[in-house]
Structure formats: C-alpha cells, structure tokens
Amino acid sequence: MRQTIPRVLAxxxxxxxxxxxxLSLTLVPLSFYxxxxxxxxxxxxxxxxxxxxxxxxxxxxxxxxxxxxxxxGLGYFWVxxxxxxxxxxxxxxxxFPVLSxxxxxxxxxxxxxxxxxxxxxxxxxxxxxxxxxxxxVAFGLVAVGLVxxxxxxxxxxxxxxxxxLTAFKVFSEYAIVxxxxxxLAHLWAKRQLLDExxxxxxxxxxxxxxxxxxxxTLYVSVYGLSNLVGHVLKIFSYWAIFIAxxxxxxxxxxxxxxxxxxxYDAIPDPTVVVDRxxxxxxxxxxxxxxxxxxxxxxxLGEHVHGLFHQPELSPQVCPACxxxxxxxxxxxxxxxxxxxxxxxxxxxxxxxxxxxGAIHVARDITERKRSELERQRLTAELEATLGSLRESQMKxxxxxxxxxxxxxxxxIANELNNPLMGVLNYVDYAENKSEGRTREVLRKAAxxxxxxxxIIRKMLVFAGPAPSELGPVDVAQTLEQALQFxxxxxxxxxxxxxxxxxxxxxxxxxRAEGMQQIMLNLILNxxxxxxxxxxxxxxxxxxxxxxxxxxxxxxxxEGMGAETLEHLHVxxxxxxxxxxxxxxxxxxxxxxxxxxGTIDFESEPEVxxxxxxxxxxxxxxR
Amino acid sequence: xxxxILVIDDEESVRDAFVLAxxxxxxxxxxxxxxxxxxEKALGWHxxxxxxxxxxxxxxxxxxxRRLHQCCRSIPVYIVTAFxxxxxKPLRQVVDEGIPFQLAKKPLSGEDIREVARGVLEGxxxxxxxxPG
Numbered sequence: 001m002r003q004t005i006p007r008v009l010a011x012x013x014x015x016x017x018x019x020x021x022x023l024s025l026t027l028v029p030l031s032f033y034x035x036x037x038x039x040x041x042x043x044x045x046x047x048x049x050x051x052x053x054x055x056x057x058x059x060x061x062x063x064x065x066x067x068x069x070x071x072x073g074l075g076y077f078w079v080x081x082x083x084x085x086x087x088x089x090x091x092x093x094x095x096f097p098v099l100s101x102x103x104x105x106x107x108x109x110x111x112x113x114x115x116x117x118x119x120x121x122x123x124x125x126x127x128x129x130x131x132x133x134x135x136x137v138a139f140g141l142v143a144v145g146l147v148x149x150x151x152x153x154x155x156x157x158x159x160x161x162x163x164x165l166t167a168f169k170v171f172s173e174y175a176i177v178x179x180x181x182x183x184l185a186h187l188w189a190k191r192q193l194l195d196e197x198x199x200x201x202x203x204x205x206x207x208x209x210x211x212x213x214x215x216x217t218l219y220v221s222v223y224g225l226s227n228l229v230g231h232v233l234k235i236f237s238y239w240a241i242f243i244a245x246x247x248x249x250x251x252x253x254x255x256x257x258x259x260x261x262x263x264y265d266a267i268p269d270p271t272v273v274v275d276r277x278x279x280x281x282x283x284x285x286x287x288x289x290x291x292x293x294x295x296x297x298x299x300l301g302e303h304v305h306g307l308f309h310q311p312e313l314s315p316q317v318c319p320a321c322x323x324x325x326x327x328x329x330x331x332x333x334x335x336x337x338x339x340x341x342x343x344x345x346x347x348x349x350x351x352x353x354x355x356x357g358a359i360h361v362a363r364d365i366t367e368r369k370r371s372e373l374e375r376q377r378l379t380a381e382l383e384a385t386l387g388s389l390r391e392s393q394m395k396x397x398x399x400x401x402x403x404x405x406x407x408x409x410x411x412i413a414n415e416l417n418n419p420l421m422g423v424l425n426y427v428d429y430a431e432n433k434s435e436g437r438t439r440e441v442l443r444k445a446a447x448x449x450x451x452x453x454x455i456i457r458k459m460l461v462f463a464g465p466a467p468s469e470l471g472p473v474d475v476a477q478t479l480e481q482a483l484q485f486x487x488x489x490x491x492x493x494x495x496x497x498x499x500x501x502x503x504x505x506x507x508x509x510x511r512a513e514g515m516q517q518i519m520l521n522l523i524l525n526x527x528x529x530x531x532x533x534x535x536x537x538x539x540x541x542x543x544x545x546x547x548x549x550x551x552x553x554x555x556x557x558e559g560m561g562a563e564t565l566e567h568l569h570v571x572x573x574x575x576x577x578x579x580x581x582x583x584x585x586x587x588x589x590x591x592x593x594x595x596x597g598t599i600d601f602e603s604e605p606e607v608x609x610x611x612x613x614x615x616x617x618x619x620x621x622r
Numbered sequence: 623x624x625x626x627i628l629v630i631d632d633e634e635s636v637r638d639a640f641v642l643a644x645x646x647x648x649x650x651x652x653x654x655x656x657x658x659x660x661x662e663k664a665l666g667w668h669x670x671x672x673x674x675x676x677x678x679x680x681x682x683x684x685x686x687x688r689r690l691h692q693c694c695r696s697i698p699v700y701i702v703t704a705f706x707x708x709x710x711k712p713l714r715q716v717v718d719e720g721i722p723f724q725l726a727k728k729p730l731s732g733e734d735i736r737e738v739a740r741g742v743l744e745g746x747x748x749x750x751x752x753x754p755g
Binding site: 414415417418419420421422423424425426428429432450453484485486487488489492 | 633634635636638639640642643645646704705708714717718720721722727728729730731732733735
C-alpha cells in the first residue's frame with residue numbers, strides 16, 4: 001500500500017490538469033463580478049465533461065467491455081442532467097418561478113448522492129456484462145424520478161432562506177462523503193482488476209468530490225466562497241473521471257496497439273504496414289535501421305516505393321506497388337536498389353473483404369544475389385573451360401586419328417616397299433633381257449614402278465609418327481649421343497672426329513628424337529662423303545648466338561657441286577641409298593623447319609661440306 | 623672363283639631381286655628364307671657379303687646379326703630393310719655392342735644392288751661418289 005500510493009499518484013501524471021485549472025482561474029475572477037455567471041459556466045463545463053465522458057463510454061463499450069467504466073459514463077450523463085436541472089433552478093436564474101435556493105440545493109444533494117452511489121457500485125461491474133441501453137434507461141428513470149421528487153416537495157428541505165443549511169443538508173454532505181470514502185475503499189479493494197492509472201484517476205475524482213462536499217458543509221450563502229471552491233473541485237473531479245475513461249478506453253488500447261506494433265521490431269527484416277496506396281502506416285525497427293532514421297514518425301506517411309523499391313521504376317509499373325494496389329499476396333519480388341537487392345513479400349490486409357493495405361516485408365538478399373551471380377559467372381566460366389577442353393580434346397582425338405593414320409600409312413608404305421623391290425627388279429631384269437617393243441614397254445613399266453617408289457617415299461615423309469610437343473633439348477648432349485651411336489662406324493671408317501662444343505649451351509626448342517635423327521643423318525652423310533678420301537676429318541661444332549643454337553657438321557669429303565646443292569633444297573630429291581641410314585636430307589630439313597629452325601649447306605668440291613643447323617633457344621614463354 | 627653373296631630375306635620377291643640383279647655379274651648368289659637358314663648357310667657356304675632383312679618371322683635380322691658377329695665376324699653385313707625406324711632401338715644397341723653393319727633402305731633397284739655389292743666386295747674406290755643422303 002505504501003508503495004502503491006506514490007505509484008498511483010505518479011500514474012496520474014499527464015492528465016492535463018491544466019485544463020480544469022485554467023478554466024478555474026478564469027472563472028474565479030468572474031465569480032466576483034457575477035457569481036451566477038460563474039455558476040452557470042462552471043456547471044455547464046462540468047456537464048460538458050460528463051456528456052463527453054458518456055459519449056466515450058457509450059461508443060467504446062463494445063471494444064472495452066469494461067462494465068465499471070461503462071456504468072460511470074452512463075451514470076455521469078444522468079448526474080449531469082441533474083446538475084443541469086440544478087443549474088436551471090439556481091437562485092437568480094429566473095427561468096422557472098423559483099424564489100428559494102432550496103430546490104437547487106436539493107437537486108445538488110440528489111446529484112451528489114447519485115454520483116457517490118454510482119462510484120460505490122461501479123467497481124462491482126468490472127467483470128460483469130452490462131447492457132448499456134438498459135442501464136441508460138434505468139439511470140434516466142431514476143434521474144427523472146429524483147427531479148419529480150424535488151418538484152413535488154417530497155425531499156426534505158436543504159436550505160431555508162434566512163436560516164441557511166438545514167440539518168438534512170449538512171448530514172447529507174457527511175453521508176455523501178462517507179459514501180465516497182466507501183466507494184474509494186471499494187475501488188481500492190478491486191484495484192488489481194483495473195489499470196493503475198484508471199484507479200489513480202478515479203481515486204482523484206472521489207477525493208475531489210469528497211473535498212467539494214466538505215466545503216459545501218461550510219457555506220452559508222449559495223453565493224459564498226465555499227460554494228465556489230466546491231464547484232471548482234467538482235470540475236476537477238469530473239475531469240478526472242473523463243480522463244480515466246479516455247485513458248482506459250482510448251489511450252490504453254492505442255498504447256497496447258503501439259506496443260503490439262513494437263512486436264514487429266522482433267522481425268529481423270524491414271517490415272512496414274502500408275495502406276492500399278502504398279503509404280506507410282507502421283514501421284518496425286529493422287525498417288528504421290535500414291532507412292537510417294531514429295523514429296517511426298519520420299517514415300509514417302512516406303510512400304513505400306521511394307524507400308524500398310527500385311528507384312528506376314515508377315510506382316505505376318513497380319511490381320510491388322502494383323501488388324499493393326491490387327491487394328494481391330506476393331512473394332519473392334526481387335528489386336534492385338543501387339548495389340543492393342531486396343526481396344519483397346506482401347501479405348494483403350483485408351477489412352470486410354476490402355483491400356485496405358498490406359504488410360510489406362523487404363528482405364535484403366544482396367549476399368544471396370551476389371553469390372547467385374557469382375555462381376552464374378563460375379558456371380559460365382566452367383562451361384567455357386569445358387568448351388575449350390572439349391575443343392582441345394577434339395584436337396587430341398584428331399591428332400590421335402591422324403597419328404594412327406600416319407602409323408597406318410607408314411606401315412602400308414613400308415609393307416609396299418618389299419613387293420615393290422621385287423617388282424622393280426623383275427621389271428629391270430625383264431627389260432634388260434628383252435628387245436624392241438617389249439623392252440620399250442618394260443622400260444616404261446620400270447619408270448612407272450619408280451614413280452610408285454617415289455610416291456611411297458613422300459607418303460613416308462608426311463605420314464611419319466605424329467610429332468610430340470616441342471620442348472627443351474640439350475643440343476650438346478644430343479650430338480654426343482648421336483656420335484656415340486655411330487662411333488663404331490666412324491672408327492671402322494678411320495674418320496677423325498673433332499668436337500668444338502660450347503660449354504653450358506642453353507637447350508634448343510625441339511624434339512629429342514627428331515634432333516637425334518638429324519644429327520645421325522648428318523654425321524652418316526658426312527662419313528659417306530669422306531669415303532675413300534685421304535683426310536677424313538669430321539668436325540662437330542655447337543654454340544649459342546643470341547636467340548639461336550647452332551650445330552655444325554663439317555666433313556672433308558668430296559663436296560658438292562652447285563647443282564647438287566640446289567637440289568638439296570627440293571623436297572624429296574631422290575638420293576640413292578647406296579650408303580647411309582636412308583633418312584634423307586629432305587626429311588631432316590622438314591624436321592628442322594618444324595622446330596622453327598633452318599639448315600644451311602656450304603660445300604666446295606674436293607674440299608668438303610659444312611652443314612649448319614640453326615635452332616631457336618628454348619624459352620619458357622614459348 | 624666369284625665372290626659369294628648371301629641374301630637372307632623371308633620374301634621371295636626380294637630374294638629374286640638380288641638374284642636377278644646379280645645374275646650377270648661374277649658373284650655367286652645364294653638365298654635363305656629365314657634367319658635360321660641364313661645362319662646355316664653363312665656357316666656352311668662362307669659368303670663374302672650378306673644382305674640381311676630385319677623383319678622376318680622367327681629369328682629377326684638383329685638377332686641374326688648378333689649371331690653372325692659371333693660365328694662369322696669377318697663377313698660384312700648389309701642390312702636392307704623397309705622398317706628402319708621400327709628397329710632404331712635394337713640397331714642402336716647393336717652399334718653399342720660394337721657390331722659393324724651397313725644399312726640400306728628398301729627398295730633397292732638392280733643398279734643399287736650391284737653398286738653396293740661392288741662397293742663392299744671390290745673396295746670403296748670402285749664406287750663412284752654420289753650425293754649424300
């Protein structure tokens with residue numbers, strides 16, 4: 001209890017006491033000029049407040065379902081009617097032929113009794129259903145009855161001109177105060193069931209009325225000071241009741257709604273309630289944070305499009321705005337705002353089947369969108385990679401096919417060489433043995449066989465095994481190996497070998513097997529060229545110059561004439577396999593060309609031949 | 623008495639080619655259709671030159687070359703083949719073993735055959751010099 005009272009008093013803050021206070025301050029000076037005027041205005045003001053109280057209670061009962069407040073509202077209306085009659089009958093009003101202040105005083109007392117009893121009874125109806133219409137009529141009948149009682153003189157005198165207040169009047173005031181105190185006790189007994197602020201305000205109303213009554217016990221004239229104080233206190237009392245009703249039936253529910261609205265704050269996604277035009281009516285915290293405003297007020301009334309939708313679109317074509325207008329539920333409307341993406345979900349709100357707006361949730365899906373785009377990009381990349389992989393696979397397959405074709409055709413060519421050799425010699429023999437026309441025919445046959453032989457040679461050159469990738473080849477080492485390969489042959493041929501090989505030569509861009517064939521071929525050619533010569537010197541040189549590796553094979557053989565040298569450059573120049581490995585220079589040249597290099601011949605008859613192979617130095621970049 | 627030339631080749635046409643090419647020379651020619659037969663004739667007949675094929679059923683030319691080196695080291699061997707590249711490795715090995723041989727690529731014409739035979743049997747100076755390759 002000790003803690004409750006301050007809390008209750010604290011709860012009566014914000015009641016706008018200044019309204020009755022200002023009114024009273026205005027009225028008090030008026031009372032010195034015309035007490036009647038003061039009385040009329042004071043009463044009418046109290047009556048107005050009471051009627052307002054009634055109006056609030058009447059209209060909100062279907063929602064508040066609070067019997068206590070409903071009865072207070074209905075009751076105060078009729079108390080106000082009694083007050084009105086009291087005012088009209090007041091001494092000096094000259095509306096009715098009333099000479100005494102007695103009827104007005106009697107009506108006052110009746111009104112206060114009614115008010116006190118109303119306050120006493122009301123808390124009992126906290127949990128009870130009341131029927132406002134019936135109660136209103138019942139109260140009305142009681143009020144009319146009370147007025148009639150006064151008019152027919154059935155009420156004891158309250159005021160006698162010249163004598164002042166009667167004992168009945170004074171007793172009644174105390175009785176009313178007692179009833180009010182009982183009402184207070186009753187209210188506090190039930191206070192757990194009522195809102196703290198309402199309890200505080202009704203308490204204030206009861207106390208004001210009680211104080212008013214106490215002041216009335218003191219007055220001698222209806223125009224006296226205590227009368228004035230009583231009426232002022234009455235205004236305060238009525239004000240408190242009015243505020244209590246407004247508090248409970250209007251402010252409180254609205255606060256409840258506001259509190260309800262804050263449950264939206266628990267939603268992590270920006271959520272707003274919009275009307276069907278798309279204007280914002282409610283905002284949650286996430287929405288405020290997203291937009292970057294502190295209070296909801298800054299967003300209320302704004303159009304949702306400008307805050308959440310794609311700025312490039314007009315609200316007329318914006319899919320989210322269209323859905324709001326049409327009252328459609330929508331989900332996953334994806335909209336872009338600058339760098340960010342959001343996904344709009346709309347749940348329409350209907351009242352009596354009519355579209356009144358929507359709950360509008362705007363989820364930030366930028367991260368999801370980014371990863372989606374990233375995924376798309378990766379997929380495209382992957383597809384491109386797969387494409388090029390497929391392409392290179394096709395190339396490999398094609399290379400493999402042509403390689404197989406090469407093996408096949410070189411196999412065939414080689415196979416053909418055996419029977420060809422037979423045919424060649426059969427025809428030659430027959431040609432030599434025959435005469436005249438037969439000999440001529442066989443000579444032609446031999447010529448044709450040699451053509452076949454030539455064709456097969458060409459086939460062998462082109463249909464060699466598919467070359468492997470070019471790579472770094474150690475020139476000096478390859479030369480060394482080739483030399484080793486033919487060292488026995490050279491020894492047998494009494495050939496002196498000189499080597500001038502540069503140390504640490506960079507590798508050439510070539511293929512080891514091809515390189516070896518070339519070296520071998522050149523060395524054997526040199527040997528053949530020196531066959532029967534007096535001085536047989538084979539000089540092998542290898543060096544690097546800039547971007548090129550050079551290999552040189554020099555012999556002291558018979559040399560070649562200009563005509564032969566020229567023929568060397570003609571592909572498939574027929575050389576006789578009288579000696580040598582039979583690979584042939586054309587093939588060697590074709591291999592070197594393949595490496596990006598060249599072969600040069602220098603030769604002088606009876607001095608010797610120098611063959612220089614030029615190969616590009618291997619660089620990792622190539 | 624003419625010098626003797628042995629031709630070891632599984633193909634009749636090739637053997638014929640040698641026989642026909644050398645028919646009008648002073649050389650005596652005999653042939654063998656397999657490596658085994660060739661070795662027997664080399665031992666029994668004592669040829670002065672052997673033309674040897676590489677690719678033969680049964681014992682191949684490389685093996686024959688090795689065995690000839692063991693039994694009849696003095697006889698020069700001229701390998702005549704259409705499959706030089708296929709036998710590059712074993713030939714290299716044979717070279718490393720110090721076995722001498724000469725190499726010719728099929729097909730050889732009658733003239734080729736006679737030149738080679740003369741060159742080997744009569745000495746290098748008997749052969750006119752030609753372009754390398």
